[in-house]
Amino acid sequence: xxxxxxxxxxxxxxxxxxxxxxxxxxxxxxxxxxxxxxxxxxxxxxxxxxxxxxxxxxxxxxxxxxxxxxxxxxxxxxxxxxxxxxxxxxxxxxxxxxxxxxxxxxxxxxxxxxxxxxxxxxxxxxxxxxxxxxxxxxxxxxxxxxxxxxxxxxxxxxxxxxxxxxxxxxxxxxxxxxxxxxxxxxxxxxxxxxxxxxxxxxxxxxxxxxxxxxxxxxxxxxxxxxxxxxxxxxxxxxxxxxxxxxxxxxxxxxxxxxxxxxxxxxxxxxxxxxxxxxxxxxxxxxxxxxxxxxxxxxxxxxxxxxxxxxxxxxxxxxxxxxxxxxxxxxxxxxxxxxxxxxxxxxxxxxxxxxxxxxxxxxxxxxxxxxxxxxxxxxxxxxxxxxxxxxxxxxxxxxxxxxxxxxxxxxxxxxxxxxxxxxxxxxxxxxxxxxxxxxxxxxxxxxxxxxxxxxxxxxxxxxxxxxxxxxxxxxxxxxxxxxxxxxxxxxxxxxxxxxxxxxxxxxxxxxxxxxxxxxxxxxxxxxxxxxxx
Numbered sequence: 001x002x003x004x005x006x007x008x009x010x011x012x013x014x015x016x017x018x019x020x021x022x023x024x025x026x027x028x029x030x031x032x033x034x035x036x037x038x039x040x041x042x043x044x045x046x047x048x049x050x051x052x053x054x055x056x057x058x059x060x061x062x063x064x065x066x067x068x069x070x071x072x073x074x075x076x077x078x079x080x081x082x083x084x085x086x087x088x089x090x091x092x093x094x095x096x097x098x099x100x101x102x103x104x105x106x107x108x109x110x111x112x113x114x115x116x117x118x119x120x121x122x123x124x125x126x127x128x129x130x131x132x133x134x135x136x137x138x139x140x141x142x143x144x145x146x147x148x149x150x151x152x153x154x155x156x157x158x159x160x161x162x163x164x165x166x167x168x169x170x171x172x173x174x175x176x177x178x179x180x181x182x183x184x185x186x187x188x189x190x191x192x193x194x195x196x197x198x199x200x201x202x203x204x205x206x207x208x209x210x211x212x213x214x215x216x217x218x219x220x221x222x223x224x225x226x227x228x229x230x231x232x233x234x235x236x237x238x239x240x241x242x243x244x245x246x247x248x249x250x251x252x253x254x255x256x257x258x259x260x261x262x263x264x265x266x267x268x269x270x271x272x273x274x275x276x277x278x279x280x281x282x283x284x285x286x287x288x289x290x291x292x293x294x295x296x297x298x299x300x301x302x303x304x305x306x307x308x309x310x311x312x313x314x315x316x317x318x319x320x321x322x323x324x325x326x327x328x329x330x331x332x333x334x335x336x337x338x339x340x341x342x343x344x345x346x347x348x349x350x351x352x353x354x355x356x357x358x359x360x361x362x363x364x365x366x367x368x369x370x371x372x373x374x375x376x377x378x379x380x381x382x383x384x385x386x387x388x389x390x391x392x393x394x395x396x397x398x399x400x401x402x403x404x405x406x407x408x409x410x411x412x413x414x415x416x417x418x419x420x421x422x423x424x425x426x427x428x429x430x431x432x433x434x435x436x437x438x439x440x441x442x443x444x445x446x447x448x449x450x451x452x453x454x455x456x457x458x459x460x461x462x463x464x465x466x467x468x469x470x471x472x473x474x475x476x477x478x479x480x481x482x483x484x485x486x487x488x489x490x491x492x493x494x495x496x497x498x499x500x501x502x503x504x505x506x507x508x509x510x511x512x513x514x515x516x517x518x519x520x521x522x523x524x525x526x527x528x529x530x531x532x
Contacts, residue, residue: 003133003200005041005079006093007394008387010199017392025398029435031457034397038093046074046097050147055123059105059149062115068108069155076104080150083135084387085493086401087463089394096305099140101128102147108155109234110267113232117150117265121234125149126522129261131174131202136402137491139209139260143526151265153204159183160268168227170270173204189273192308193220195487199384203267209489210258212449214383216442217301218308218346219274221487223257228270233263233517246395255513260489261524263517277324277346281356283308284375285341285368290314291413293339294440294448296366298409301443305358309344310443311379314416322386322453324378341368342379361413386453399432399458401466405477406442406449406486415482416450422476423454426469430458442486449486490528497531 004011017025021411025031049072051059056070061071071077081100102125107113119322125147128140142148151185161170171180177191177198182405184190193213201211211222219225228241238392240252256263287293293312300306313323318340343359345352360370393400407415420436427434434456439481442449452473459465474497477484484490484497499507510529514521525531 001181002079003084004391005075006038007089007391008084012386014391015388017396021377022396024233025299025393025455029433029455029457031396031398034395034458039095041075041078042094044074044078044092044097046078046100046129049077049102051478052123053238055119055125056103058123059103059116062119063105063107066230069108071104071106072102077101077150080104080133080140080152083138083140083491084389085136085138086394086399087466088136088138089337089391090463093394099151104130104152106149106152106155110232110237113151113156113265113267116149116239117232117234120149120522121520124520126525127151127265128524128527129153129204129208129265130198131205131208132176132200133416134197134201134205135209135489135491137485137488137493139489139491139527141438141492141526143492143531145525145531149165153202153265155196156267156403159251160466161270162187162189162273164189168270169273170228170268170509171203172209173202173266175203176202177201177206184273185276188276190276191271191376192274193222193225194383196384196386202513203269207257207266207269210487212442212487214311214441215308215344215346217306221442223254226253226257226269227272228268229253229256229266230268231264231517232267233265234520234522235517238264238517244272254433258489259317260491260528262528263514264523277352278348279352280344280346280380281352281373281378282342282344282380283373284371284379285343285363286337286371287312287339287341287366287368288418290339290438292367293341294412296363296368297341297363297440297443297448299366300359301448302445303362305355305362306443307343307355307359308346309342311342311439311441313340313439314437315339316435317345317439317453320437322437323439324375324382337348340371340375342376343414344376344380393455397458398455399462399466400453400455401470402451403470403473404441404449404486404488405482405484406447407480407482408447411481412448412450414480415477418480419450419452419473419482422472423452425471426472427454427456427465430459430465430468432459432465450482451486493529495526495528495530497526 077100126142126145130150130152156172158175204223231238311400323340437453490498
């Protein structure tokens, strides 16, 4: 199944907002139903594909002269236009298809990817790797370079190898996460990687963006799971990862992780896997304040025992009910005082019981009150619902978007305040005072991430309005020592701030790598690095 072309996920799962939530949006934020209906798929116009005959034939030859694997029809091109950020959706809903690819190519092997790259180099065609299409940072738009090709990797979706002794698996990049989990589960294993985009994201996308799953406290980030990568580039193949760790020079795996298609196309990923847990337990804890809850999370992250899932919503997010998306607008949300922490444990029965008891003692000592299993189970049940909620908010006339960052524990309070102030100030100044919510979703011994959700009225030009607010928040993040992105990636939205974060010499070093692997600068130009 393809994702909804002008929204998130499966159209059958879209649900309207409850009437009381619509009333709150109107009374609190001045949200009124948007008077302009979205264009239908049949109504959207798209420019004719701008490929010349020789380029089209070269792409066909690269994939075995299969016409069904070089697609130029309107619907396919439309479904590969941009990603799924709120600005992306607002633009496509108004019929803006200016960033549509000229063709969508669907290779079936590493060798075919190499052949496609050679064809693109021969005809100076920019190329954008396309996995699940879930980017929310402008990662699928090649810096205004047209015509360009979208390389859809969905046919590269196999489990290539499973080493049960070493507990490693080699997966192709187009394998969607649920399919990967199903294949591994047949042999008793799991990746344990469950980001909010899980239902649609791909293995290659995980690696290309340094994804972080909701169970990262226990399983780690995806980049921590990766043991090896194969990369196809216009200059040839790069293989990395002979052993789990090595002292043989700088680790090239780390250079490719997070490269967002700018250096090459990931064609296989070797990851460590773990046994499917015997049990899973999720529960809720309440804290009087975000500061108190943050201190409790830090204790567990630094001194243990560390849960598998560890999240903390601030007062506003708890009050609204976003900590339990399925409870928004219900009595459950209205009864939620203070800050809600969701704590989860996965593993063997004995290990889960031991960690759960130890964590409970720490959380209680830090002022937490046990809220039972219901909040945790409600979170687990609705953990992939937030993007659908975002679409419902857009339909109701609201603007809803997210951003994330991370910092060391000592800087976290200042980062939290600075980003909230920047978003509130910029949007209020523009005439759409927002509701700003936040949670800690990933913890480490030395710091944690902050994930902000912003809801406001749309205003006259919501895309431009949000751009000003996002710029203010990005500046605030760097000013107080945070990183410009924790797991969404750089794309084009964060690129200019990433340049500041990495520094001139760091960017020059990355440019040298790109020049060697992609001398014509055809791979995702303008993404990650400024276009030449």
